[in-house]
Amino acid sequence: MQLLVTGGAGYIGSVVAARLVEEGHTVTVLDDLSTGHRDAVPAGARFVEGTVAEAHDLLAEGFDGVLHFAAKSLVGESVEKPGLYWSHNLGGTLALLDAMRQAGVGRIVFSSTAATYGEPSVAGRLIVETDPTRPTNPYGASKLAVDTALTAFAGMYGLAAVSLRYFNVAGAYGRQRERHTIETHLIPNVLKVALGERESINVFGDDYPTADGTCVRDYVHVTDLANAHLLALDACAAGTHQIFNLGNGTGFSVKDVIEVCREVTGHEIPVSTGPRRPGDPATLVASSEKIQRELGWKPEHTSLRGIVADAWNAVRSA
Numbered sequence: 001m002q003l004l005v006t007g008g009a010g011y012i013g014s015v016v017a018a019r020l021v022e023e024g025h026t027v028t029v030l031d032d033l034s035t036g037h038r039d040a041v042p043a044g045a046r047f048v049e050g051t052v053a054e055a056h057d058l059l060a061e062g063f064d065g066v067l068h069f070a071a072k073s074l075v076g077e078s079v080e081k082p083g084l085y086w087s088h089n090l091g092g093t094l095a096l097l098d099a100m101r102q103a104g105v106g107r108i109v110f111s112s113t114a115a116t117y118g119e120p121s122v123a124g125r126l127i128v129e130t131d132p133t134r135p136t137n138p139y140g141a142s143k144l145a146v147d148t149a150l151t152a153f154a155g156m157y158g159l160a161a162v163s164l165r166y167f168n169v170a171g172a173y174g175r176q177r178e179r180h181t182i183e184t185h186l187i188p189n190v191l192k193v194a195l196g197e198r199e200s201i202n203v204f205g206d207d208y209p210t211a212d213g214t215c216v217r218d219y220v221h222v223t224d225l226a227n228a229h230l231l232a233l234d235a236c237a238a239g240t241h242q243i244f245n246l247g248n249g250t251g252f253s254v255k256d257v258i259e260v261c262r263e264v265t266g267h268e269i270p271v272s273t274g275p276r277r278p279g280d281p282a283t284l285v286a287s288s289e290k291i292q293r294e295l296g297w298k299p300e301h302t303s304l305r306g307i308v309a310d311a312w313n314a315v316r317s318a
Contacts, residue, residue, distance in 0.1 A: 002063050002064050003063060003067060004028050005069065007036065007068070007071065008067075009047070010036040010037075010040070010069060010070075012169060012222060013069035013070075013111075017041065018045075018176065019230060027042075027044070028045065029041045030052065031048075052093065052095060053091070053095040053096075056099040065233060070092065071089045071092075072084060072085050072089055072139070073139060076184070077139075079138060085142045090149070093149065097149065106159055107159075107161075110147070110163045111164065114165050114166060114245070116140050116143055117140075118140060120281055124282070124283045126285050128245070146163075147243065150241045158239045159238075159241070162241070163241065163242070164228060164244055165243065167245070169219075170187045172222065172310045173223050175314065178311070186217075187261070189201060190258055190261040204277045212256075215253065215281070217285070218247040218252075219248055219257075221307050221310070224246075247288050248286075251283060251285040257304065264305060
């Protein structure tokens with residue numbers, strides 16, 4: 001298939017683009033490089049610099065589908081600049097969907113997020129796709145609005161759409177790794193301490209109702225995530241919008257992650273503990289039973305040690 005990958009110079013988008021090329025697809029990456037990296041675009045993929053709002057002429061060339069990753073994704077920034085997130089995440093996607101409709105491109109896989117759920121409806125239970133969606137920040141709200149738009153476009157125009165709601169993505173795929181200008185994710189920040197780029201790692205709260213008092217999160221390897229996109233692409237059905245959670249199904253605490261990073265890197269990793277951050281749930285773990293049952297996806301890289309080792313090897317070889 002001839003496929004457009006928006007945001008394909010970013011962490012997840014570049015890995016998916018690489019997997020698509022490996023599977024024999026013709027891939028064009030569209031990215032404005034505001035947060036992505038030109039050298040992350042895989043060999044064999046065509047690169048076009050631009051925004052999704054400028055995709056109209058590009059789509060007119062003829063594509064079989066779109067995999068849409070381009071988005072603003074910092075929770076804190078979304079609270080400070082909500083207009084930026086609504087205009088970019090929702091406004092940009094609406095322009096993309098309209099361009100797809102005009103060009104006759106009828107298939108899209110959308111990079112959604114667990115932030116659409118907000119606080120779990122039942123504390124500690126695995127989150128399923130039918131749980132209430134109550135985002136607590138403009139980032140999650142803008143992504144949920146795109147999901148709503150996809151449902152509408154599927155019903156009105158016969159669009160074939162799949163949304164994949166990620167939990168915590170980690171690890172690396174060869175040289176493709178996390179490279180965020182503002183890093184908010186736990187594993188890369190802990191590895192920065194091991195690299196000598198940070199003095200310590202901050203733990204926000206150690207008095208949660210969990211086994212060791214720190215928050216528990218679900219980590220899914222970026223390779224497993226990418227493979228889910230290939231399955232979702234094939235599963236797109238005209239006139240339907242399907243939603244699937246993507247996670248490991250196993251929760252790891254902040255202390256678990258730090259201890260595994262110590263073992264993998266051989267560094268002490270000093271820790272400073274502070275108060276809880278407002279709105280941080282004690283436990284967020286996905287149920288991926290639906291995508292396993294319906295699409296046959298199964299995470300293969302479920303070991304936290306393996307996930308951390310892949311990330312560590314990638315940053316050391318950079």
